[in-house]
Amino acid sequence: MHKPRHNISFHRKSVKANIDWVKNGIYRSSFAWSNETGDRLKIDMWGILQIFYTIRKDTGIYECWIEGQKRKVFYLH
Secondary structure: OOOOEEEEOOOOOOOOOOEEEEEOOEEOOHHHHHHHOOOOEEEOOOOOEEEEOOOHHHOEEEEEEEOOEEEEEEEEO
């Protein structure tokens, strides 16, 4: 059975640009998020946030920060 996947991305001008993702006001590294979710949530080297088959505890406000500036906000419910 194919499990739904959500890709949330924001294009950046350079691979060198620093992208951070924040959930409910709390920053976590891509490594920490991957460990906490059992690899269901990943941030790839391009800064694309991928959530594989969402569950209830994924609900929240996600923010994309590029070079210290908030660029995108979305609510997952």
